[in-house]
Amino acid sequence: MQTSVIGFPRVGELRELKFATEKFFKGLVSEQELEALAKDIRKKQWLKMQEKEVDFIPSNDFSFYDNFLDAAVLFNIIPERYRELSLSPLEKYFAMARGYKGPAGDVKALAMKKWFNTNYHYMVAEISDKDEISLVGDKPFKEYEEAKALGVETKPVVIGPFTLLKLLRYTEKKTEKDFLQQAVSAYKAYVEKFVSLGAKWLAFDEAYLVRDLDKEDLALFIALYQEILSVKGETKVLLQTYFGDVRDAFESILALPFDGIGLDFLEGKETKNLVAKGFPKDKLLFAGLVNGKNIWRNHYEKTIEQVKDLEAKGISVVLGTSCSLLHVPYTLEGENKLSAEVKRHFSFAVEKLSELLDLKKVLSGKAESSVLEENKALFASVRPNSEDKAVKERCAAITDADYTRLPAFSEREKIQKEEFKLPLFPTTTIGSFPQSADVRQNRNAFKKGEKTKEEYVAFNREKIAEWVKIQEDLDLDVLVHGEFERNDMVEYFGELLSGFLFTEKAWVQSYGTRCVKPPIIWGDVRRLSAMTVEWSTYAQSLTKRPMKGMLTGPVTILNWSFPREDISIAESTKQIALAIRDEVLDLEKNGIKIIQVDEAALREKLPLRKSDWYSEYLDWAIPAFRLVHSGCQANTQIHTHMCYSEFTDIIPAIDNMDADVISFEASRSDLQILDSLRENHFRTEVGPGVYDIHSPRVPSVEEIKEALEKMLKKIEKEKLWVNPDCGLKTRGREETLASLKNLVQAAKELRNEYC
Incomplete structure (x- = not known):
């Protein structure tokens, strides 16, 4: 052998x-x-x-x-x-x-x-x-x-x-x-x-x-x-x-x-x-x-x-x-x-x-x-602490109605336009802001017991307040709190849910010098308590502009974790979807009216053969996302974000997620996704990324305007959002500020031309 x-x-x-x-x-x-x-x-x-x-x-x-x-x-x-x-x-x-x-x-x-x-x-x-x-x-x-x-x-x-x-x-x-x-x-x-x-x-x-x-x-x-x-x-x-x-x-x-x-x-x-x-x-x-x-x-x-x-x-x-x-x-x-x-x-x-x-x-x-x-x-042997009877029973009780949000998208869109009164080409970011050395030090000190919870929270609140002010000064339309409390968009939530295990040094390369430390799904998953409400409501209290609640979707949490092998990934994802649904409804109840549920990894487990796409994946992955937000009111706007995958061939499935706004990575693919959006009569409002955040380059106003003008040939102006192509946690402060300043200026210049 x-x-x-x-x-x-x-x-x-x-x-x-x-x-x-x-x-x-x-x-x-x-x-x-x-x-x-x-x-x-x-x-x-x-x-x-x-x-x-x-x-x-x-x-x-x-x-x-x-x-x-x-x-x-x-x-x-x-x-x-x-x-x-x-x-x-x-x-x-x-x-x-x-x-x-x-x-x-x-x-x-x-x-x-x-x-x-x-x-x-x-x-x-x-x-x-x-x-x-x-x-x-x-x-x-x-x-x-x-x-x-x-x-x-x-x-x-x-x-x-x-x-x-x-x-x-x-x-x-x-x-x-x-x-x-x-x-x-x-x-x-x-x-x-x-x-x-x-x-x-x-x-x-x-x-x-x-x-x-x-x-x-x-x-x-x-x-x-x-x-x-x-x-x-x-x-x-x-x-x-x-x-x-x-x-x-x-x-x-x-x-x-x-x-x-x-x-x-x-x-x-x-x-x-x-x-x-x-x-x-x-x-x-x-x-x-x-x-x-x-x-x-x-x-x-x-x-x-x-x-x-x-x-x-x-x-x-x-x-x-x-x-x-x-x-x-x-x-x-x-x-x-x-x-x-x-x-x-x-x-x-x-x-x-x-x-x-x-x-x-x-x-x-x-x-x-x-x-x-x-x-x-x-x-x-049976793995200890891996089974939760209540979670299994809740999953078994899900009905078809739990996957459908009412009223329909076309009616919600009108209600939300009136609710938020955003300008043409509304500007926003994907969620995170630079994780500078002091942010990482604060989190590490808290984990090591070198800082009290009160000190840790106070520091993060200072950072949130600083970046809310920055966003207002930049004149962004929809703000984010910056995610300074988060180490990773999946690990953060896994640490607050039951059923996950975490490693110290189990890093895996995602691209180049970017490594991630995927959680391990050890057993049945449930939400133990509110995970983001405190941060989002504090951020919203600092501004009159809409503040997005930021969550990671169930499919991405599953796909960016090491999954169980004793139950199907469809069943495991359903458990996670119910946990995220609880958080969405809590955010809504506490006054957060725009909630982004990122599905960056939606395509990741898509079978490589088209004949298997729906039967083996999309038939449960898309409903899992719908389960997350189907209980929301019509005037709550649901966003999602996807990055660095080929989405052009699953556009109908993405539209069927029934989100209100979807942002895509598009800058590195020369906006190739736009043709597919138009061909498939994509109804959802959309924010194709106007610049590449994985590069240290600062895009010029002209460069961003040129990208937006290309988008407007394929997307109705009333449906176009303006945003970077991904979160900004890996970027430096100065390049972030310069890039966002140019982004807002480009949107304003275009807004003036079209108005």
């Missing part, structure tokens, strides 16, 4: 890469110092996997920002606006990821989207008609030789040519077909270089194969690999897929001379049936049976049964992770506040290496009997 890992967390055990990269952005460390740290992180990970007897250890899974961006740079897919910058190659790379404004020029960042059905974001590389795909980089080769020097033979991984071509953004007339031969030549050169280096295995990650594919897609896939594989010589090639099954492409994959095929047996609901129809005896099956996306222990008995079933069919199996371990925290070792009884149910990236080793030994007949018995006892 051999084992394989697709990828490993790259930010380091204690987020070393994050902090060093942010220092590099500020000029506090040099490129050489940053590169040295990255080399040390890679070394530790390779040796850790070698220690755990992983047979197929990945290299080139490391990235300073994003693997898709790495592949674009490797293959010369760099838009001209970045090439022209007088910066070092690494600085240009970061300019593509974050944008740049300085002595060398002024450029926006590339678009950023969710990576398939995960909370990880990738950079959408662009290619123009005059660009040429060719092998120009050396990162994979340097890292392979770096590992070799340590005595570690690795399996270099790279985004495959099919996924690369399908996910590129084509900015002019040419499409993926026009770049076919260039991609073939570039990837052939890539393979030939590794052949010359003596690499034993190469892995091409082709996640796009788990989507719906048509005949043209399959023809493209076959045309690419028929030529690329012709130069592999003695080097073996693994086609690696994940996040689903490859039902459309399975026969095409088998017909090509791959030496190994990696399939996801956890999210791939058809994978077992596909393999049962026949799998070549001359190929290795890399079976993804250790979950790379969730943190619960592997059920050894079930996994062993699946492997033995495959081997009984004459299939040569390599046991592996279902996807990269990038999507789980680094290790449980630093989680000192969780009890041993609780921790024994979990497995992070390092622990999953141990699980692979356990399973390898059991399947090879080398493990002690206690290994399997202890795991069996774990799954036979």
